Amino acid sequence: MTTLTHRRLSQHVMNRLIAESPEEPAALTDDHRRSLSARFRAVTSVQHRRLDAWMVERAGRADGVFRWSPATARRVLGNAALRRSVFEPQLTRVDAVDVELTDQLLRHNAGYARPGSLAWYLASCSSAELGLVSAEATNWTTQLAEAAECLCDPWQVATSDAYYDVARARTTLRGRRDLVVTRDSRRVLVRVRMGAPGKSAGPGLRADLTIDALAEPNGLAAARVIGLWPEAGVVLSVDGTMADLRAGARDLVRTAVTRQRQHLHLAA
Amino acid sequence: MTSFLDAPPASVMDVLRGERATRPSANNTAAAGLRAMLEDAIYELLGPDLRDVPLTVRASSLRRDSIVSTNSAPLAQVRGILINQALRLLCAGVTVDDVCREASLAWCAEAGANDLTRYVDQLDDDETARLAADVEAHWVTLKRSLGPLSNRWLPRTSLRAYQRLAGGNVILRDVIDLMVGTTSSDVASVVLLDVTTSPLDEGAERVMRYHALVQTLRTSIVPLRTSMFSTATGELWSSDVNDETLARALGDVLDVLRGLAT
Structure with a gap:
């Protein structure tokens, strides 16, 4: 069951979302990592692939070459x-x-x-x-x-995005995070996006949640990932539950499969 | 007869910032009621069915000029865009020597190639010179009138807003040329400024109110003031945002929706 929530942005909403985040988030074990690695290995790739939440939201559709602007x-x-x-x-x-x-x-x-x-x-x-x-x-x-x-709990700007290299699968996962809020012993991630959230914003947040947990040495997921769209005044969030982590991993593998199919289609 | 002013004329920023001591408390309760009123009225207007194509309201939808606006000409559009880019450069502290060239560079960096940039590229020398002179004239008015802009006022430029209402049947879109002040303060301090290259008219009032409404819906905090400056005439219209302003803006939006729905 998904834990995706949708709220209008206000001064208190962010604090409430942080305060009400699950106290015991799920953790990924070595078995989970091995299983994910096997699934990515099954999706063969000649080139090294990089996957992130944006690709998940775009259902693996190619966006063209990145250029600075x-x-x-x-x-x-x-x-x-x-x-x-x-x-x-x-x-x-x-x-x-x-x-x-x-x-x-x-x-x-x-x-x-x-x-x-x-x-x-x-x-x-x-x-x-x-x-x-x-x-x-x-x-x-x-x-x-x-x-x-506006946050009541201590926060810091994330020093970098979360990166996870999937073992022997020629795959790097990149999870976006802008703010890391600490409440008691748990972490809440805040990710800011311009524009307005689309229908696939939830899977995007779940992908970021999963990648962040994979990048943690102990596999502990963030208690909650909050997606903030200031231009639309909208806040979405997903919890660090095992169901969300699994859904995030599934979406990432599906994205890899879609991209692989596109490559094969282009090659043909 | 020669007359002397007691004090130098106030700059745009002086007017926008106003007296610090007289600012009211930040109103963070009005947004929910406004949204509910808007949702109810849209429901009565459009009914429960989801439309294939949403009705989109923009600031330009509220101008409703009875005659064809001079701004609809591509050159006037380009002039408006370049002045907006010049404002962004001014707020970023860039020294602008050749406003037309530098604003064009900034525009191309932001928008890439599109129909309007291609239109500018194919202008002949006379038209290019005319555009440059026109932009320069508006730029001088803007630069002289704006006044000093402190970094402590948190100037943000070209801020976009996007509000989906009635389950996505209606979309309110807006771009605010310059915003100063913060929403995280206990007192109202957010000021909105729209810079236009056309003279101010009745439509400008509606646009000012629209900016205040969309900003309130977006951040859940009512801005302190909404203003509009014309680089064509050097006029500045500024009004404090209160319940009446927002209620009238709501009526304006519904009027536009009635027009779009029929």
Whole structure:
């Protein structure tokens, strides 16, 4: 049975969702990992594949080649800026975005950026384009901060997304997470998305829940994953139950199968 | 006769921010009632059946000009887009020397290639020069009038909002050019600004109210003020958001829906 809930965004909804999260979330064992690995291995792939919640939501349909743009750069810069403004409270969020942007440019100038990276993209931008990137990142960081500032429990900006390499299956899973809220001994993840949630937003959240649990060394799932769509003023959540973890894993394997079929169709 | 002003004219930001001490408490209770009223009225209007194609209301739906708007011309649309991009650059602290060129670069980076960018690409030299001069004129008005914008006011630009109502039968879409203030404060501090390149008219009032309504539905917090600035005339209309503003906005939206449903 799914635990997907749908709420209108308000100051108290987020706190209520965190407070009412399950006290004992499920945990994935080594058997679960082995079983998942076997299922992914059964879906043969010549190339290394990367799967994430977005692909699950798109039912494995190919989206074209990723390219950096102000819209795709905003999350990386915005999250980093909020993290920085938490540790350096004298910085405004706009200043923090500027510092992060400058850091990326310095990384490129120092020769540490590889082609195709964010730093590489930013270095190729004109000042007007950099201004737009900065404006988009400021929007992101402000919306994330407004959500975080209303929380009663301690929170931090996630240091990175969750990554899990499925053993011997040429597959990397990537789970998005923006805020990690700690309540007692359990974790609640908050994921922010622009636009409005579609019909497959729930499977997307479950995929993030499963990948996060897989990336945890002890396999302990987050008590709840909250998906926040500030532009639509909507909050969705799924609980860290075994049923949701299984559903998330199933969706990921199905996505791998769909993508494999597409590759075969293209090859034919 | 020469007359002197007692104080320099207030900038747009001065008007938007107003007196800090007189701000009311944040109203976070009105949104639920507004949504319920809107849902009920839409149900009476459209009935229980789900439509194949939802009715979409945008800020432009509320202008209802009796004559064909000059803004419907592609060049006027481009001018509006470029001024909006220039506002974003201004808020991001970018020094803009050649506004038309730099705003165009920002626009292309954001939107990619589309019909309008292709239209601009095929303009001849005279038309390009005319567009550049036009954008420059509006830009000068905007830059002079906006006033200093502190980073502490949390300026956000081109904020989108999307509200699904009546089970998806109706969609309210909105883009706010500039928003300052925070929703996580105990006092109302969110101010909305719409920048337009056309003169202000009755439709502008409806658009201002619409912005306030959609923002209230989106965040569940009533904004402090909603404003509109015309770079064509240098006029600024600004009004505090109260229950009456939101009730009138609700009526405006229902009027549009009545028109769309028939």
